Amino acid sequence: MKALVIGSGAREHALVRSLLADPAVDVVLAAPGNPGIDLVTMCLPVDASDPSAVVALAREHAVDLVVVGPEAPLVAGVADAVRDAGIACFGPGREAATLEGSKAFAKEVMAAAEVPTGVAHVATTEAELAEALDAFGAPYVVKDDGLAAGKGVVVTEDRGVALEHGLACLAKGGDAQVVVEEYLDGPEASLFCICDGSSVVPLDLAQDFKRVFDGDEGPNTGGMGAYSPLTWAPEGLVDDVVDRIAQPVVDEMARRGTPFVGVLYVGLALTAGGPRVIEFNVRFGDPETQAVLARLETPLGGLLMAAAQGRLDEAEPLRWRDESAVTVVVAAPGYPASPATGEPIAGLEEIGDDAYVLHAGTAKGEDGTLVSAGGRVLSVVALGADLTEARDRAYAAVEQVDLEGSHHRTDIALRASRGELHVP
Numbered sequence: 001m002k003a004l005v006i007g008s009g010a011r012e013h014a015l016v017r018s019l020l021a022d023p024a025v026d027v028v029l030a031a032p033g034n035p036g037i038d039l040v041t042m043c044l045p046v047d048a049s050d051p052s053a054v055v056a057l058a059r060e061h062a063v064d065l066v067v068v069g070p071e072a073p074l075v076a077g078v079a080d081a082v083r084d085a086g087i088a089c090f091g092p093g094r095e096a097a098t099l100e101g102s103k104a105f106a107k108e109v110m111a112a113a114e115v116p117t118g119v120a121h122v123a124t125t126e127a128e129l130a131e132a133l134d135a136f137g138a139p140y141v142v143k144d145d146g147l148a149a150g151k152g153v154v155v156t157e158d159r160g161v162a163l164e165h166g167l168a169c170l171a172k173g174g175d176a177q178v179v180v181e182e183y184l185d186g187p188e189a190s191l192f193c194i195c196d197g198s199s200v201v202p203l204d205l206a207q208d209f210k211r212v213f214d215g216d217e218g219p220n221t222g223g224m225g226a227y228s229p230l231t232w233a234p235e236g237l238v239d240d241v242v243d244r245i246a247q248p249v250v251d252e253m254a255r256r257g258t259p260f261v262g263v264l265y266v267g268l269a270l271t272a273g274g275p276r277v278i279e280f281n282v283r284f285g286d287p288e289t290q291a292v293l294a295r296l297e298t299p300l301g302g303l304l305m306a307a308a309q310g311r312l313d314e315a316e317p318l319r320w321r322d323e324s325a326v327t328v329v330v331a332a333p334g335y336p337a338s339p340a341t342g343e344p345i346a347g348l349e350e351i352g353d354d355a356y357v358l359h360a361g362t363a364k365g366e367d368g369t370l371v372s373a374g375g376r377v378l379s380v381v382a383l384g385a386d387l388t389e390a391r392d393r394a395y396a397a398v399e400q401v402d403l404e405g406s407h408h409r410t411d412i413a414l415r416a417s418r419g420e421l422h423v424p
């Protein structure tokens with residue numbers, strides 16, 4: 001099998017790494033890829049959000065399977081174009097991708113499928129926004145309806161801050177909408193469900209750390225680290241989420257004539273009243289994928305091809321390494337507000353066999369040296385017998401990374417490793 005991975009982040013680096021380890025996969029190409037992926041396989045330039053450019057590339061290289069990493073190409077219709085060209089594609093079409101592209105649409109589908117989620121109001125004017133804030137009270141949860149790279153949500157006790165964020169979302173103009181939601185109390189979990197339009201195969205649970213600083217302080221980011229498995233999660237949670245959330249959503253999308261093929265990323269709050277959906281994404285999560293795929297023993301290429309071809313009902317039960325995985329994101333100075341780029345990165349060759357580095361915001365400088373080129377620069381990944389060992393190994397490797405002014409959270413998986421997390 002010849003696979004083409006679309007995207008350029010650490011998630012795509014993790015996908016490439018797992019695909020290369022699948023004996024059924026002969027060739028993996030990445031487009032556009034990044035300098036880390038370029039060390040392990042061939043990267044090709046492409047405008048990832050241009051459907052005809054992706055199709056032309058897939059044809060030119062006679063690939064059997066296209067795996068789309070990020071949401072923007074999916075929302076732009078890349079998966080539809082690839083399938084229309086007769087090439088298998090892992091990723092939802094444009095209409096199914098609206099589950100991530102519009103939070104209001106996701107709420108509508110959840111209501112139709114009777115999926116447990118927070119009560120929400122959609123506002124299109126300042127008056128509606130103010131009314132919704134007062135109806136729910138503090139803490140306020142205000143979400144940009146459209147794609148915002150993980151930074152469109154504000155959770156605050158301060159009504160002024162909530163109002164200001166809501167107005168900023170509405171100020172985008174056009175048919176801008178803002179979603180005001182009930183506050184959901186409880187630890188968060190991410191579950192990636194592999195879907196083929198009708199069947200659902202869940203991966204294992206992971207937890208992401210969205211806030212920039214230790215102790216969940218500071219603004220939301222794209223994600224500062226993750227770990228898997230969730231040793232503290234209630235027994236049966238994965239099956240429960242498939243039965244009550246993922247399968248009903250997949251059935252509802254099929255009923256609407258817009259079948260969901262790809263990853264349905266279920267972002268959950270584990271509340272005292274049971275799991276509630278915080279968000280859907282239509283792709284693998286970043287950085288959770290880096291931790292989850294580190295533990296997956298089942299060859300990835302066969303699984304994604306089965307999903308793309310509607311054959312998941314034939315899939316063997318997934319096999320997992322009996323180990324824990326932790327990933328820590330090394331971020332550029334100033335991330336998330338204004339990341340500084342162009343700084344040299346060194347020390348990666350000092351990292352031993354206990355951990356590995358996946359590239360995200362990196363580039364090759366004019367003289368060929370590795371430099372920072374984005375907010376989340378690297379994902380450092382380690383496996384261990386338990387979360388404590390995986391943490392120790394990941395953080396020992398992070399210490400080797402030399403990037404002036406970089407920052408990372410020091411508490412990824414810490415509370416879980418100490419047995420301090422509980423569902424209320």
Ligand code: AMP
Binds near residue numbers: 152
């Ligand atoms: P999202 O981009 O929808 O994942 O939201 C980003 C983060 O905001 C989530 O990971 C949660 O930490 C927080 N959040 C979103 N919705 C809620 C909610 N209804 N109640 C509490 N926290 C929320």
Ligand code: GLY
Binds near residue numbers: 281284
């Ligand atoms: N880890 C959050 C996301 O991928 O959206």
